[in-house]
Amino acid sequence: MPMHISKVLKIIVVGGIAMACGNSSKAIKSNFSLQSNTTKNIISNGDTLQLSIANPNNKRIDSVSFSMNNKVVSETIDLSDISLGEKMIKANVYFEGKKEVALQKIIVVNSATPKLYRYEIVKTYPHDITSYTQGLEFYNGMLYESTGQYGESKLRALDYKNGKVLKNINLSSSYFGEGLTVLNNKIYQLTWKEGRGLIYDVDKFEAIGSFNYGQSKEGWGLCNDGSQLYKTDGSENIWILNSETLEEERFVQAYTNKGKLANLNELEWVEGKIYANRYQKNGVAIINPKNGAIEAVLDFKDLKNKVTNHPGLDVLNGMAYNPQTKTLFVTGKRWDKLFEVRIIPNN
16 A cells, blocks of 8 residues: 555554454354355455354255345355445254354454545635634535534524625524534534434425434434435444435445544535545545445545644544535634635546
8 A cells, every 4th residue: 555545544444453352253052153255254345255164063955044134145146236234144954953153253444545635726715714614505505514612503594705694593501512514404413422313404494393312322424316315424334214204224334444433523425425534633634425445545635734733633533525616625623714626536
């Protein structure tokens, strides 16, 4: 791996994978164990998973059935279309009129090293230095912003060219505002530990409802692909929400070829990919929403050097893709500047 990519990955990605179990796990009883062609329980999605049963006592096996995360699979599994992350493999072994269960936890990682993308600054705009920015998104040419901190959290509509606040809603002091997204003329705004998301009419700019979280517990970042919502909770999970019921239907886990990306925070949907920054870092991961693969990374740490330094200055947080200009707008917590940048893929 080139040195410059390695440095960026240290900024953005958690290195390595720690596993509590060995290459094969013991069955509930001692007759059988489940074996695979993983290395320390790790395998890439470019490989084919091979499962088998070790039978050291030479018991007469009548049949074996395998499952992965409770879905029936065969003993040979093509991993190319499998989402990344932790999987529980289960084998039901039927023998001599009895049944035993063997388990093995594996981790599927991405087969490719993330690419390092570059960027160029197109233009710089003013930004409210008091805004503890949590979420940023364009909708019909308008820039919307969610800010955090108890007693300071807001929802705003902005004229990004001059930084003017066009519309503002102050959240209850019991709410810590987090990410936002806009879909079908509704603004969805997360709260941090309150287990509740807020819903607004984008035109009237007034609250019209709320929704409760499911397994995700906390609210961090939010974006949408035009039909469903994607939500982070501070882990490596990206939860996929039904846009009608707002229920968490499933999740993907963000992984490189080496390990997972924890502390996923602000999200932005950019031309079929999810851009996600990691909490307390100035880097951004570009993620395949189908399987969680981190395909590329961006290092925005130099942008922080271009804003006014002051005691309340914090890290990068806030990305908004403008489909009209095909540029990304980036800011941070209590930054006095909003940067319009053009992403340059490394081919």
